[in-house]
Amino acid sequence: xxxxxxxxxxxxxxxxxxxxxxxxxxxxxxxxxxxxxxxxxxxxxxxxxxxxxxxxxxxxxxxxxxxxxxxxxxxxxxxxxxxxxxxxxxxxxxxxxxxxxxxxxxxxxxxxxxxxxxxxxxxxxxxxxxxxxxxxxxxxxxxxxxxxxxxxxxxxxxxxxxxxxxxxxxxxxxxxxxxxx
Amino acid sequence: xxxxxxxxxxxxxxxxxxxxxxxxxxxxxxxxxxxxxxxxxxxxxxxxxxxxxxxxxxxxxxxxxxxxxxxxxxxxxxxxxxxxxxxxxxxxxxxxxxxxxxxxxxxxxxxxxxxxxxxxxxxxxxxxxxxxxxxxxxxxxxxxxxxxxxxxxxxxxxxxxxxxxxxxxxxxxxxxxxxxxxxxxxxxxxxxxxxxxxxxxxxxxxxxxxxxxxxxxxxxxxxxxxxxxxxxxxxxxxxxxxxxxxxxxxxxxxxxxxxxxxxxxxxxxxxxxxxxxxxxxxxxxxxxxxxxxxxx
Numbered sequence: 052x053x054x055x056x057x058x059x060x061x062x063x064x065x066x067x068x069x070x071x072x073x074x075x076x077x078x079x080x081x082x083x084x085x086x087x088x089x090x091x092x093x094x095x096x097x098x099x100x101x102x103x104x105x106x107x108x109x110x111x112x113x114x115x116x117x118x119x120x121x122x123x124x125x126x127x128x129x130x131x132x133x134x135x136x137x138x139x140x141x142x143x144x145x146x147x148x149x150x151x152x153x154x155x156x157x158x159x160x161x162x163x164x165x166x167x168x169x170x171x172x173x174x175x176x177x178x179x180x181x182x183x184x185x186x187x188x189x190x191x192x193x194x195x196x197x198x199x200x201x202x203x204x205x206x207x208x209x210x211x212x213x214x215x216x217x218x219x220x221x222x223x224x225x226x227x228x229x230x231x232x
Numbered sequence: 233x234x235x236x237x238x239x240x241x242x243x244x245x246x247x248x249x250x251x252x253x254x255x256x257x258x259x260x261x262x263x264x265x266x267x268x269x270x271x272x273x274x275x276x277x278x279x280x281x282x283x284x285x286x287x288x289x290x291x292x293x294x295x296x297x298x299x300x301x302x303x304x305x306x307x308x309x310x311x312x313x314x315x316x317x318x319x320x321x322x323x324x325x326x327x328x329x330x331x332x333x334x335x336x337x338x339x340x341x342x343x344x345x346x347x348x349x350x351x352x353x354x355x356x357x358x359x360x361x362x363x364x365x366x367x368x369x370x371x372x373x374x375x376x377x378x379x380x381x382x383x384x385x386x387x388x389x390x391x392x393x394x395x396x397x398x399x400x401x402x403x404x405x406x407x408x409x410x411x412x413x414x415x416x417x418x419x420x421x422x423x424x425x426x427x428x429x430x431x432x433x434x435x436x437x438x439x440x441x442x443x444x445x446x447x448x449x450x451x452x453x454x455x456x457x458x459x460x461x462x463x464x465x466x467x468x469x470x471x472x473x474x475x476x477x478x479x480x481x482x483x484x485x486x487x488x489x490x491x492x493x494x495x496x497x498x499x500x501x502x503x504x505x506x507x508x509x510x511x512x513x514x515x516x517x518x519x520x521x522x523x524x525x526x527x528x
Contacts (some may be wrong), residue, residue: 091440095439126428146277147282159430218269229285
């Protein structure tokens, strides 16, 4: 008799998450649902359930979780971190998941924005809003903003296109160098 | 009173009016601001996801600059406040501090763990204090119905419980009262604006910010005051789009808290950058002018 396929593809996925900054306390989760109940995203998108994401990690559904665009719908409000009775820090755990997704080169609007942001910091030490926005949403995305960029320019509110690189940018480069394992 | 001033990226770029207003208010209160012109971005969560250790090292570098200046750090952005205050907490662990100091040594810096990170709200309420603040109010806000818009990160920042209840905050309403105004109570005041998914899920951010704007408007607010330029960007820049999603016209000016304080201090609105908003702030300035006329 064929055994129904409920075998997790990566039963030790949770250990990998526990070893990433933010995911350390995953083992303490009792699936009480306080996180989902606190979540402002869930109010607007009932399919976004933080508790279920944690459960899927524990079930070893690695590919399913890391390829899920919903890990990028979290607004980082950290209400779940404030309310979790077991101090699992679910919002930080989601940061750890996004870190793992980024580390293995996953694509999509979320990873694209995170990388655009990090590149701006690496290049200038600070964020250049115009460049980050264009790199995150592309020129097509910019066109979708309609008259907003024009309105911003008229009010003197348009972010500068000029680079404002820190004088000590070499310090930033040094500090952002990844340590070789 | 002296602080190492960390305006953050946005107050030095699209929200430079926040920086202007903050400097004007600090000057009025005699607060000395030590410039950290070479400080980096706080990472805002994005850098933390791409390179967690690098992000902590950058924030430790910023803290080391404040420490060298012998001052606590002042922020005017809730997200900067959260990630820098989190760095302070993480760096309290001796092993973490040693590891990060190993990195800082390569750029000739060190952080000993002596810096506190304070948002302007805390500085105004605790370090300046309501009495001294009130003494500087030359144009009380009167009946101007202002809604506090806290957003998330100020409330979730480690250390916030030292000056407010993160679950039921009152600090900004308290400030509005000290400025002679009338705070409006509404449900959305602690809601999330959705900024951090703006480029990824704009639809979601619009529904989230629209709910807050709707609730403020329904409660009778004629303006919002926020301690975060990122909330400001969503609530002001994108207010039209949020309105479309909600099928409602909000016309609700969203002031930076520093601007509201500056107005009550009687600082010239031109010096507070009130024209650099997408939603016109004229109704606020006009209402305050009328109050002045009534008083005279």
